[in-house]
Amino acid sequence: MIKTLVLTSSKNYRWMSMQEIIPFITESWLRLNSDEHIVEVVDVDKDNIFKRMKEIISFDNIVCTCFTVEISRTIATFRKVLGMEFKTFFYVHGQATIGLWPLLKWAGDDYLTSNDYLVVSCERDIDCLNLAFKGAKVMLHPFLLGPQYKIDKSQKNSNFIYIGRVSEQKNLHSIILAIKLIEKQMREHHSKFTIIGGTDDLGTPVTGTLPIKYLEYLKNLVSDLSLNDLIEFRGHIDREQFNTILSDQNAIFISSSLHSDENFGVAPYQYLKAGGRGILSDWGGYAQFKDFFEGIDYLDVYQSSHGHFSDISQIARVMEKRLSNTSTIKELDHSLNSYLATISDAANKEYQKDFDIVCATDFAKKILRDREDFYKNTKSDDRNHGAQIFTCFKDQGLHQLTKAYGAKYFKKNNSSSDLIVLPMVELKDHHILITDPHRGSFEISRMAGVEKAYRTFREEAIILTDKEVEYLFGLGYVISFS
Incomplete structure (x- = not known):
């Protein structure tokens, strides 16, 4: 008989998506429960796990549904202090793109062994983990959360919708600028763009880029560009409102996210699963949707010396095409059962006493060292205190991770006469000032x-x-559109 202990916590519930994802992971493992495989769940926030040591010492597998300092320290104590022998299934979530530094810091460099599994929700997380823990066993478990609504496909229209956090990293300003390029066509099709979601006021923590009152910035941008009739802000809505709004319309979900840990995307997945259409950045977990749906329009993400960006002219062209194209998304055959079968096989494998330690790479160790330096040298009341790991968007470590996440180098083609300079560009004395909400x-x-x-x-x-135009074009601040 195999015994598996699932450790869970609600400490990550401040992210709305995690309120669905963590219970989903727990329920996925409970589906494996049988006479031959006993699965038990412990909430580390409520139960003193050390009071159950006599029982827990017999478990073959321990599943960490999320990262908390308490969970990582508990696992490290079980293994290093008490000498317990078990396989760990550690759900990485957003840690793939930060070099797993929290695990490295609180569990130690010798925590991960050849018996353990890092569990990710997209294949590009695997590419990122290869930079941090090369040789680690990695398992794919996408968060295939079914929607609680169904979209009426007969109600086809040319509206666009975004659902999620209103954050600089979500790159909503690029969609607004793209709409300015096709405002005439959108008005002709009676098309609107609705933004649903609340602000997070985080900026870009990994680079220490502070927030800029992003929602206010977006509303001012809409007003300055005279787009108030085309763009609506709905703010945060509860789940019941969410289901009602989405079931009553068939808008096109659009997200040009550049978020540093966009490891899945529950909202767009559920929208597509419910029968909706989508335009998504070819980035992180969004790229995984190619395995689940056919007909998604993907937006390229480009790399530059000053960080990653979207091509606003491409966003405009894809949106313009969708105004008159009412083709639907085809759902491909994909089932949670196939992933659970792989997980079950791994859980049933015998623990190998002759194991290897999977050590962190120099890349991961440098991220942790830099994080500790930033932590010491920033004020405790700094919004990004403890989260910064890169100097800025020019940091080569960040470039390595964004390349693994899907960013490609921009093909410079600024020979066109139809060049437009973005509002982020301003001339100041003897320099050009860039004021970018994301970078x-x-x-x-x-x-x-x-x-x-x-x-x-x-x-x-x-x-x-x-020469300036050529350079700015390569950074995405000059575009070609006619």
């Missing part, structure tokens, strides 16, 4: 070259040299 503010030195007037989103002229 932060930074300066670029002026470059000699042939000067020319280029148009902006506000139909104003800005004088730049050809």
